[in-house]
Amino acid sequence: MQEWKPTACMLCENNCGIEAKISDDGQSIAKIRGDNLHPASQGYVCQKASRIDFYQNGIDRIKQPLKRTTSGSYEEISWDTAITEIAEKFVAVKNSFGGDKVFYYGGGGQGNHLPASYGMSTISALGGRYRSNALAQEKTGEGWVSASMFGAYAQRGDFENCDVAVFLGKNPWHSHGLQRSRVTLREIAKDPKRTLVVFDPRVSETAEIANIHVRVKPGGDAWALAALIAIMLQENLEKSDWIKEHVSDFEEIRDIFGQLNIDKYCVWAGVDQEQMRQLAKVLFASDKIAWFEDLGVQMSRNSTLVSYLHRLCWLVTGSFGKKGSQYIPNTMRPLMGSNPSLAKRSPVAGAPLLGGMVPCNVIAEEILSDHPERYRAMLIESANPAHSLADTKSFVKAMAALELTVVIDVAMTETARNADYVLPAKTQYEKAEATFFNFEHPANYFQLRQPILEPPSDANVLSEAEIHARLVEAIGEMPAEVAELKEIMRSDGLLALTKAFTQFGRDNPMLNRLAPVALYRVMENILPSGSETAATLLPVTLFVAQNEPACLERAGISGHDTEEIAVSLFNRIIASPHGFVYSIDAEHSSWDRVRTGSGLINATIPVLLPELHALSDGPNELTSEQFPFILSAGERRPYTANTILRGKDWRKKDAEGALRISPEDASDLGLDSGDYRILTTASGSVSVVVEISTRMARGHISLPNGFGLDSATGKDSFKRAGIATNELTAAADRDFLAGTPRHKQVPANLSQAF
Ligand code: SF4
Incomplete structure (x- = not known):
């Protein structure tokens, strides 16, 4: 067997550093271990990392460029034919309808972030304007709230140093999101001086070890957080001096919550008022509180409002800009824009482009309209929207309505099977690759993984x-x-190139827009073999060098001017296959990144105040006689990994992705684990296998994410593993502002199997 090679796991956003041993035939990843030299994960891995060869040698790998024939099957074509025909057809769409009718979806995934910049070059070359990806069905509401209050997109919690850790709709035991999460969670839970708090309707693995588990009703988070804030303000448990020093417009917030009826809100949230009062005291007593919200509240009722209430909790508790609390990391490249303006809108539905992205839930609706401004072609890359977006049938219909659909991917996904052209890409282990999920503090890291x-x-x-x-x-x-x-x-080296690129870009803005592909062509055959795809990082290093030179210098990266610093950073990236610390924050760095103009945090977001007031009407009833259950469609479990791993052989348990139901409901329905039932929502019906689980509350059922993929078993035959949850969801069931889907509360029914 060959020597250990450093790389990273790409099955979740943590991207833990791993070392891989390649089999003797050079074809597969035979062994995995945690990489002790990785600056963030430090040798940590979870049980999923050992399964990555199911991605590398996945059952649906595409190996040739494909073109759909009139019969609906695919024929292999040469790269020259594929590129020529696709370019001609995109240009034809541009000439007939305008370049802004070419839509870009994806370009990312959990470990594959460099392609997005290259993809945007193609879109820029066509004059495209509209794009989206999975963030726009999860995080855009949170990002917009952050931008509105702080003038910055990303914020994270310092869980290593906190005294109180609060997780909202998040089970980091399985979804991670913080480095070495299980180690950190155990340390907090075991330390009598520290408190682990979880808001979750389920007894998740994290809730199981929590000191305080607020078992909120599904969809009750907004009322629970509002009640918590009201308790703190009405009982003078807020950090008033900190608020005076750092927050603007707080008096309006104080007035709203001062009048709030805590009794009613706790009932509506389904939470114990005494427990909330206890929690308020714990928060008041601490000066180091770290918070984390995730999909459990973001794909939920009142999604954007909950992100706002969450941040108001930070303000009331003084949880920002100090050790053990919230911080704004020095990201190498922001994942989305941080402009809180709502002026930019999608062309048909008029949906605000939060973070610069069209909400996923409006894409199909816009294509299927007869509006003259509708999108006419789509380039989809490293993404599977026909499976992962709400209302699969509508998305597939929308793809068929376009003049041209092109998919670039490693696998014949559900989306690829509906495209006009399918272009096969190298896997993440066959090229240099990186992610921009680097949110650490005070020392932040970056890893360019070399091909293995x-x-x-x-x-x-x-x-x-x-x-x-x-x-x-x-x-x-x-x-x-x-x-x-x-x-x-060639003649003068990287620094001369960087200076010339900066100069030429000033004269020709199009060079900046097409910088990834232009620099790729410039640097191919010059960068060390295997590192060619890193060319797109040169403008990224210029951006960081310009904006955060002091943080780079603390990490030992310096130079006489911006270009020299950028080149120093770029060279370190190329020479550091295990990853390295590129940025070290000072005590005030997070405050320096608050870009509100005044330097104060905005307490009020006028657009959300009517929503906040509307909470006093109480929640709408989600269940009915027809649909007596609340389905959470897409739960993280030990063997879920979005749709990166296909088939079911990679899973060591729960191969079909069982529907979890409480023992009480199972007893009422006369169900045993292993029984099959028909699960019905307003959008569809499927047959599910049942698992009785004490994690679930009465009336609440759940299905895992990432199941229901169709793997080819023959030319036109497929085998499905588990339930494709988006055959049960509706695109119209979405947040009023961010458009994020309410997958966590889908009204549902269970009936006898056919
Ligand atoms: S936490 Fe697990 S799934 Fe996530 S990157 Fe690390 S090893 Fe992979």
Whole structure:
């Protein structure tokens, strides 16, 4: 067997550093261990990491460019034919309808973030404006609230140093989201001086070890948080001096919560008022509180409002900008924009583009309209929206209504099976790759993973960088400066190239928009072999060097000017396969990143105040005689991994993804674990296998995420593993502002199997 090679697990956003041993035939990842040299994960891995060869050698791997025939099947075509035809068809759409009718979806996933920049080059070459990805069905509401209050998109909690850890709709035992999460959770739970708090309707693995488990009703989070804030303000348990020093417009908030009826709100939230009062005292007594909200509240009723109430909790408890509390990390590259303006809207539905993205739930609706501004073509990359977005049938119908659909991926996904062209990409272990999920503090890290495997000999695959460079060339938009920049790089090196690139970009803004593919062409055959796809990081390093030179200098990265610092950072990236610390924050760094103009945190978000007031009407009843259960569609479990791993063989248990139901409900229905029932929602019906689980409350049932993928078993035959939950969800069931789906509370019924 070959030597251990550093890389990372790509099955969740933590991207733990791992070392992999490649089999003797060079075709598979035979062994995995945690990488002790990785600066963030430090050797930590969970049980999923050992399964990554099910991605590398996945059952649905695409190995040739494919074109759909008139019969609906696919024929293999050459790369030249594929690139020429796709470029011609995109240009035809641009000429007929406008370049802004070409929509870009995806470009990411859990470990594959460099392709998005290359994909945006193709979209820019066509004049495209609209894009989206999975963040726009999860995090855009939270990002917009952050931007409105702090002027910055990303905030995280310092769980290593906190005294109180609060998780809202999050089970980090399985969904992680903080480095070495199980170690950190155990440390907090076991320490008598520290308190672990979980808001969750389920007795999740994290709730099980929590000191305080607020077992809120499904969908009751807004009332629970509002009641908590009201208790703290009405009982003078807020950090008033801190608020005076750091917060603007707090008096309006004090007035609203001063009049709030705590009794009623606790009843509506389904929480014990005494427990909430106890929690308020715990929070008041602590100066180090770290918070984390996740999909349990973001894919829920009042999603954006809950993100706002969550942040009001920070203000009341003084949980920002100090050790053990919330911070704004120095990210290498922001995952979404931080402009809180609602002026930019999608062209048909008029949905606000929070973080610059069209809400996932309106994409199909916009395509299927007869509006003249509707999208006409779509480029989809490293994403499976036909499976992962609400209302699968509508999305598939929308794809069929477009003039052109192109999918770039490693696997023949449910989305690829509905595309006009399918282009096969290298896997994340066959090229240099990275993620921008680096949110650590005070020391933040970055890892460029080097390729550890060659593609299979029968795979005619390319990196996304090469695919998009060819597409931009075929469209006729590769910047003319490439030849000159290449010569400068060859003769004078990287620093001269960086200075020339900066200068040329000032004269030709299109060079900046197409920088990823242009620099890829400039640096190919010059960067160390295998690192070519890292070319897109040069503008990223310039951005960080310009904005955060002091943080870089504390990490030992310096230079006489911005370009020199950027080159120093870029060289460190290339030379650090285990990852490295590139940025170290000072005590005030988070405050320096508050970009509200005044430097104070905005307590009020006028757009959300009517929603806040409307809570006093109480919640709408979600259940009915027809649908007596609340289904959480998409629960993280020990063997779920979005749709990155296909088939069921990678799972060591729960191969079908059982429907969890409480013992009380099971008893009422005469159910045993292993029984089959028909699960029905307003959108569809499926047959499910049942698992009786004490984690569930009466009336609440759950299905895991990432199941229901169709793997090919023959030319036109497929085998499905588990339930595709989005056959049960409705795109119209979404947040009023962010458009995020309410997957966690789908009214449902269970009936006898056919
Ligand atoms: S799935 Fe587990 S090993 Fe992989 S990145 Fe996430 S926490 Fe780390």
